[in-house]
Amino acid sequence: MHEIVHEYLFNYNKIEKKQRKTGEFVMDLPLHSFDYDEDRMILSDHYFLKNDRIYISKHNRFAAYPEHTHRFLELNYMLKGNCTQRINGTDSVLKEGQLLLLDQGSTHSIEPLGKDDILINIIFPQTKFDIEWLSHMHAQDNQLFQFLMRTVSEKAKGEYIIFHAENNQDLQTIMIQMLNKYFTESTFGNEILRFYLPILFMELVGNTIYTLSSDTRESSANLIVIEVLKRIEKDYRDITLDSLAASLSYNTSYLSEVIKEKTGIKFTELVKEQRMKQAILLIDSTDLPISEICYAVGLQNKTHFYKQFKDYYKITPGEYRKRTKI
Structure with a gap:
C-alpha cells in the first residue's frame, strides 16, 4: 500500500x-x-x-x-x-x-x-x-x-x-x-x-x-441450478433437458421447475442465451461464414438461427457483422 x-x-x-x-x-x-x-x-x-x-x-x-x-x-x-x-x-x-x-x-x-x-x-x-x-x-x-x-x-x-x-x-x-x-x-x-x-x-x-442473504433455505436448489448452468456453458451445442436430468439423476419435470423458479426463465431460454452469446463472440472474433457459425453453436437450421439471433439482438447476423466492420 x-x-x-x-x-x-x-x-x-x-x-x-x-x-x-x-x-x-x-x-x-x-x-x-x-x-x-x-x-x-x-x-x-x-x-x-x-x-x-x-x-x-x-x-x-x-x-x-x-x-x-x-x-x-x-x-x-x-x-x-x-x-x-x-x-x-x-x-x-x-x-x-x-x-x-x-x-x-x-x-x-x-x-x-x-x-x-x-x-x-x-x-x-x-x-x-x-x-x-x-x-x-x-x-x-x-x-x-x-x-x-x-x-x-x-x-x-x-x-x-x-x-x-x-x-x-x-x-x-x-x-x-x-x-x-x-x-x-x-x-x-x-x-x-x-x-x-x-x-x-x-x-x-x-x-x-x-x-x-436470501438463500439459506434454498441452498440445495441453488446447487442444482449452478450445476445446470455449468453444463449449459460447456455443452450448449447439443444439451437437452432430458439428457441433463438423467445425468444429474433428477426427474425432468422437477428439474425444469427448479430452473424456472431460480433463474426466472426456462431451460430452453438459457440454452438459447448461451448459443447467441457464443454466436456473437464468433462473429466479433473470427471471419467464419454465418452458416458455419450457425452449426458451431449447435443449430442445424440456418433460418432458425437467423430468427433466434434477430429475436435476441434485434438485428440479423449479417447486419451486425457489417456494422462492426465499419
Missing part, C-alpha cells in the same frame, strides 16, 4: 478524534446528501454519484453509525480488523479481507470500529443501481455470474452478499491497487478504477466463496 494511503486510512481524522473523545456519532455529510423517512436516514444517489465518478471513503471509527439505507449499490471492504453490522434486522460480522455487497434498499447500521478496524466504502456510478447491473459487465458471458445476480435482483430487492475473500490474495491485491489509485489522485485514476471494477467482480464471483 502507498505510504500516503496508509497514513490517510490509519491516522485519525477530525471526525474520528471527536468520536473517540465522546463516543457519539458525528455526521460527516452535508444536509443535502441524505433524507429521512420515518426516522431512517436515506443516503442520496445524487450526492454520492455526482459527475458519474466512483466514490470511495473510509468509514469513521469510534462511534456507531445509525441505521440507514441507500438508493445505490454499496460495497464494504474490511481492510483491517472486523466490524459488526445489523443488516435488514440481522447481525453480521464482516471479517478482515471480506467484502459485503449491499443492494439498493438494504438497511444497515454499523457498530463502533476500534482503532485497528479499517472499513472501506465503495459506491459505483451507474444509471441503474441494483445488482442486475452486474450482469452487463465484461463477464456477461458467464451464466453463473448472471445467476448469482438474478438471485438477488429478481427474488428480493434490498438483499446482500458477503464474499469470504480473506484467503484470496489476488483479490486483496486488486483492492489495494484500487485504494492507491483513488486516494493518491493519480492521473486518469477514475478511468483506471472503472476497469478494475469488472476485474474485481469477476474475481469475487469466479474464485470466492460467498453467502447470499
Whole structure:
C-alpha cells in the first residue's frame, strides 16, 4: 500500500478524534446528501454519484453509525480488523479481507470500529443501481455470474452478499491497487478504477466463496441450478433437458421447475442465451461464414438461427457483422 494511503486510512481524522473523545456519532455529510423517512436516514444517489465518478471513503471509527439505507449499490471492504453490522434486522460480522455487497434498499447500521478496524466504502456510478447491473459487465458471458445476480435482483430487492475473500490474495491485491489509485489522485485514476471494477467482480464471483442473504433455505436448489448452468456453458451445442436430468439423476419435470423458479426463465431460454452469446463472440472474433457459425453453436437450421439471433439482438447476423466492420 502507498505510504500516503496508509497514513490517510490509519491516522485519525477530525471526525474520528471527536468520536473517540465522546463516543457519539458525528455526521460527516452535508444536509443535502441524505433524507429521512420515518426516522431512517436515506443516503442520496445524487450526492454520492455526482459527475458519474466512483466514490470511495473510509468509514469513521469510534462511534456507531445509525441505521440507514441507500438508493445505490454499496460495497464494504474490511481492510483491517472486523466490524459488526445489523443488516435488514440481522447481525453480521464482516471479517478482515471480506467484502459485503449491499443492494439498493438494504438497511444497515454499523457498530463502533476500534482503532485497528479499517472499513472501506465503495459506491459505483451507474444509471441503474441494483445488482442486475452486474450482469452487463465484461463477464456477461458467464451464466453463473448472471445467476448469482438474478438471485438477488429478481427474488428480493434490498438483499446482500458477503464474499469470504480473506484467503484470496489476488483479490486483496486488486483492492489495494484500487485504494492507491483513488486516494493518491493519480492521473486518469477514475478511468483506471472503472476497469478494475469488472476485474474485481469477476474475481469475487469466479474464485470466492460467498453467502447470499436470501438463500439459506434454498441452498440445495441453488446447487442444482449452478450445476445446470455449468453444463449449459460447456455443452450448449447439443444439451437437452432430458439428457441433463438423467445425468444429474433428477426427474425432468422437477428439474425444469427448479430452473424456472431460480433463474426466472426456462431451460430452453438459457440454452438459447448461451448459443447467441457464443454466436456473437464468433462473429466479433473470427471471419467464419454465418452458416458455419450457425452449426458451431449447435443449430442445424440456418433460418432458425437467423430468427433466434434477430429475436435476441434485434438485428440479423449479417447486419451486425457489417456494422462492426465499419
